[in-house]
Amino acid sequence: MKQDNQFLMALDQGTTSSRAIIFNKKGQIVSSAQKDFEQIFPQSGWVEHDPGEIWTSQASVATEAITRAKISAHQIAGIGITNQRETTIIWDRNTGEPIFNAIVWQDRRTASFCNSLKDKGHADMVRDKTGLIIDAYFSGTKIKWILDHVDGARERARKGELCFGTVDSWLVWKMTAGAAHITDITNASRTMIFNIHERKWDEELLALLDIPKEILPAVKSSSEVYGTTSGDLLSAKIPIAGIAGDQQAALFGQLCTEPGMAKTTYGTGCFLVMNTGNKPVKSNNQLLTTIAWQLGDEVNYALEGSVFIGGAAIQWLRDGISVIKDARDSKKMAESLDDNGGVYFVPALTGLGAPYWDQDARGAFFGITRGTSRAHMVRAGLEAIAYQVHDVLKAMEKDAGEETKEMRVDGGATANDFLMQFQSDLNQCEIKRPAIIETTALGAAYLAGLAIGFWEDLDEIRALWKADESFKPEKDKKEMEKNLKYWHKAVDRSLNWLTD
Numbered sequence: 001m002k003q004d005n006q007f008l009m010a011l012d013q014g015t016t017s018s019r020a021i022i023f024n025k026k027g028q029i030v031s032s033a034q035k036d037f038e039q040i041f042p043q044s045g046w047v048e049h050d051p052g053e054i055w056t057s058q059a060s061v062a063t064e065a066i067t068r069a070k071i072s073a074h075q076i077a078g079i080g081i082t083n084q085r086e087t088t089i090i091w092d093r094n095t096g097e098p099i100f101n102a103i104v105w106q107d108r109r110t111a112s113f114c115n116s117l118k119d120k121g122h123a124d125m126v127r128d129k130t131g132l133i134i135d136a137y138f139s140g141t142k143i144k145w146i147l148d149h150v151d152g153a154r155e156r157a158r159k160g161e162l163c164f165g166t167v168d169s170w171l172v173w174k175m176t177a178g179a180a181h182i183t184d185i186t187n188a189s190r191t192m193i194f195n196i197h198e199r200k201w202d203e204e205l206l207a208l209l210d211i212p213k214e215i216l217p218a219v220k221s222s223s224e225v226y227g228t229t230s231g232d233l234l235s236a237k238i239p240i241a242g243i244a245g246d247q248q249a250a251l252f253g254q255l256c257t258e259p260g261m262a263k264t265t266y267g268t269g270c271f272l273v274m275n276t277g278n279k280p281v282k283s284n285n286q287l288l289t290t291i292a293w294q295l296g297d298e299v300n301y302a303l304e305g306s307v308f309i310g311g312a313a314i315q316w317l318r319d320g321i322s323v324i325k326d327a328r329d330s331k332k333m334a335e336s337l338d339d340n341g342g343v344y345f346v347p348a349l350t351g352l353g354a355p356y357w358d359q360d361a362r363g364a365f366f367g368i369t370r371g372t373s374r375a376h377m378v379r380a381g382l383e384a385i386a387y388q389v390h391d392v393l394k395a396m397e398k399d400a401g402e403e404t405k406e407m408r409v410d411g412g413a414t415a416n417d418f419l420m421q422f423q424s425d426l427n428q429c430e431i432k433r434p435a436i437i438e439t440t441a442l443g444a445a446y447l448a449g450l451a452i453g454f455w456e457d458l459d460e461i462r463a464l465w466k467a468d469e470s471f472k473p474e475k476d477k478k479e480m481e482k483n484l485k486y487w488h489k490a491v492d493r494s495l496n497w498l499t500d
Helices: 051-069 111-119 123-130 139-149 153-158 167-175 203-209 246-253 311-320 327-335 374-400 417-427 439-452 458-462 477-494
Strands: 007-013 017-023 029-036 076-083 089-092 162-165 182-184 218-220 223-228 239-245 262-266 270-277 288-295 298-307 344-346 364-366 406-410 430-434 467-471
Touching: 007 051, 007 167, 007 439, 017 051, 017 439, 029 051, 051 167, 076 167, 076 246, 076 439, 089 139, 089 167, 111 123, 111 139, 123 203, 139 153, 139 203, 153 162, 162 167, 167 182, 167 223, 167 239, 182 239, 223 288, 223 439, 239 246, 239 439, 246 262, 246 270, 246 288, 246 298, 246 439, 262 374, 270 288, 270 374, 298 374, 311 327, 311 374, 327 374, 327 417, 344 374, 344 477, 364 477, 374 417, 374 477, 406 417, 417 430, 417 467, 417 477, 439 458
Parallel strands: 007 076, 076 239, 182 218, 262 406, 406 430
Antiparallel strands: 007 017, 017 029, 089 162, 223 239, 262 270, 270 298, 288 298, 344 364, 430 467
16 A cells, blocks of 8 residues: 555545545645536525536546546545535435435525524533534534425335435445445534434434434444445545545644644635544534544544634625725735724624624724725735634633644635734734645545555654744734734624614
């Protein structure tokens, strides 16, 4: 397995596209391929995917990546999978045909049912068992909806004729030609029917949602051989050996393997995940408690928080109000000023996420004077991203009972050095940007490689991680505390805006 002519393939099945990336033993990208697929919006608030298109797009990019690498499928030592989480698929166990479209994590069709569960007093029980809040985001109520709305589905489920799976399960089923109906523990932990303490499907939660246990996949660790490709895919029998949901895979790809280590993905929104070690930490700040990964018998837990509007703040300044022509100009404009001029932007364009969780908040600029320029507004937009990440990180530190050692970052907005330096000053900790930013796919590859001996252990993998750039605090802590004072004042005036 350790020969130079062997490689690992990561399948990165995302919300809008399927990707395949091939890595060598140094963790370097050899080739990649990507294909977008259709987003289906049957009505307002509903989001679906065609499971068949998820599969065909993923299979085609796997073949394309091998062709581009100019290698044979027999040189792929193993496959790792990372996927959009919570998205729900139910299919016929005999024919492999889905009984309904995939209901995507973004879908809100079960929101009213979730509210009814809260009204009936189930919130604490669900949170205690799963680490999650009751929300349409998670898979459980999506499963119930399909079983409720497809004729005969629940009866067929009870007879064992149907299979439920998140996207990882669906891909493994298809790749093994139905030989393996499994999921990994990270994806299971996002369903709202999995007990993260007992590490098994929970009978009380299944009864609450009227979900027959016969449809559930076996729950496996994040790094083991689940099966091999049937030979119909890639004309080779390749071990499928690593699975993790996208944010957990990114945490592992960033090698945040010690408690207190955290990563932030800066995309349209910002996703923060902190490793909390081998014990789950219950959040008192509306963060999610989730499983980070399982290696062998050892389970690592994590705290997770999300910022709704991250890079989207700069997109809105560009596309919504034309304050900036190109997002790449934001760094230069921000650095043209000595400070923010007292201008603060609360980007509550779709409400505020963690740790505020206020869907009635709305965006606003504060501190505007006759001296305010476009550059001030752009700088305020960049600073707002960092303020929001800071607030979630501090909530995580309170829950975890320890300060962040360092924060590793990935995502498109990390290319902005001003933002990264400001984030370091604000957090008063080191920010590390990796040389290889495809951390989600890399995490899946690492998990698969460990399972098959491509890499011997975590120490060998840690030696592969390299920072492209490191940002250390340069500004005085008191100056940052002054900025935060006015930021929080601005947030307070934005909260509950739509409340009568």
